[in-house]
Amino acid sequence: DSGVTQTPKHLITATGQRVTLRCSPRSGDLSVYWYQQSLDQGLQFLIQYYNGEERAKGNILERFSAQQFPDLHSELNLSSLELGDSALYFCASSIKTSGGTNEQFFGPGTRLTVL
Amino acid sequence: AQKITQTQPGMFVQEKEAVTLDCTYDTSDPSYGLFWYKQPSSGEMIFLIYQGSYDQQNATEGRYSLNFQKARKSANLVISASQLGDSAMYFCAMREGQYSNAGGTSYGKLTFGQGTILTVHP
Numbered sequence: 001d002s003g004v005t006q007t008p009k010h011l012i013t014a015t016g017q018r019v020t021l022r023c024s025p026r027s028g029d030l031s032v033y034w035y036q037q038s039l040d041q042g043l044q045f046l047i048q049y050y051n052g053e054e055r056a057k058g059n060i061l062e063r064f065s066a067q068q069f070p071d072l073h074s075e076l077n078l079s080s081l082e083l084g085d086s087a088l089y090f091c092a093s094s095i096k097t098s099g100g101t102n103e104q105f106f107g108p109g110t111r112l113t114v115l
Numbered sequence: 116a117q118k119i120t121q122t123q124p125g126m127f128v129q130e131k132e133a134v135t136l137d138c139t140y141d142t143s144d145p146s147y148g149l150f151w152y153k154q155p156s157s158g159e160m161i162f163l164i165y166q167g168s169y170d171q172q173n174a175t176e177g178r179y180s181l182n183f184q185k186a187r188k189s190a191n192l193v194i195s196a197s198q199l200g201d202s203a204m205y206f207c208a209m210r211e212g213q214y215s216n217a218g219g220t221s222y223g224k225l226t227f228g229q230g231t232i233l234t235v236h237p
Contacts, residue, residue: 002159033224043206045224056224088158092225103150104225106160 003027004107006091012113018079021110025072025093031055032074033094033104034066038087049074081114088112118142119209121228128197129236135182136192136231138207147211149190150225151181154204163205166190197235204230 003026013019025032034046036059045058049068060066063081068074078085088111092104120139128134140149151163166174166181174181182191194201208225 002161035225042229043208043227045226048224058224090160092160103162103165105162106152108159111158 002105004093004105006107006110010111014115015081017081021076021089023074023091023107026105029093029095031094032068033092034076035090036087083114086112086114118226119207119228121207121231123231125232127234131196133195134197136205138190140188140209142211144211147209150208151192152206199235202235204232206230
């Protein structure tokens with residue numbers, strides 16, 4: 001158990017709909033990262049938050065947005081869903097220190113299926 | 116251009132044997148970190164081992180070791196004494212920029228390779 005929690009574990013929805021994925025980082029971790037894993041694109045970085053502020057953006061579609069709340073949990077909102085958005089969405093967290101490994105600990109993922 | 120390349124889509128190994136999973140990377144940043152993650156069929160991502168670009172020695176974690184050849188830009192994972200439970204997808208990843216600055220910026224996204232499926236035979 002990495003200490004990162006994600007809900008829901010599975011999500012099945014229809015095209016055009018909107019969903020919200022939730023992530024709670026490990027206790028003490030200030031950075032939250034979102035990744036998308038799909039068969040054709042592999043594992044891709046979407047967006048990063050640090051202590052409530054957006055810090056980096058990757059290949060995130062305009063239909064997707066995210067935020068990190070004061071209690072450090074994060075939500076990824078996916079709207080106007082398309083079939084190609086079906087993927088495993090991971091949240092990861094890491095701690096900020098002055099050096100060291102700072103590995104990212106991954107949550108179990110949310111498997112999104114768009115029908 | 117691919118930043119992380121894993122050229123072996125699939126590898127097979129006999130139980131108790133050692134296996135090497137290849138990873139090459141491309142960066143112009145002198146400060147970077149290399150990671151290996153394991154993804155079993157259940158889907159979770161499990162951190163295995165880390166190598167920093169300034170580390171003098173190759174990283175080791177139990178049965179995992181990282182064969183880091185900086186000049187060749189390779190960071191191969193060696194799994195010794197393979198077990199049936201090692202059967203999984205393995206990802207190599209790179210984080211560019213190893214340290215934060217005084218402004219407290221992030222430690223950076225991970226860029227992943229395409230992965231290698233390892234199958235351990237009894």
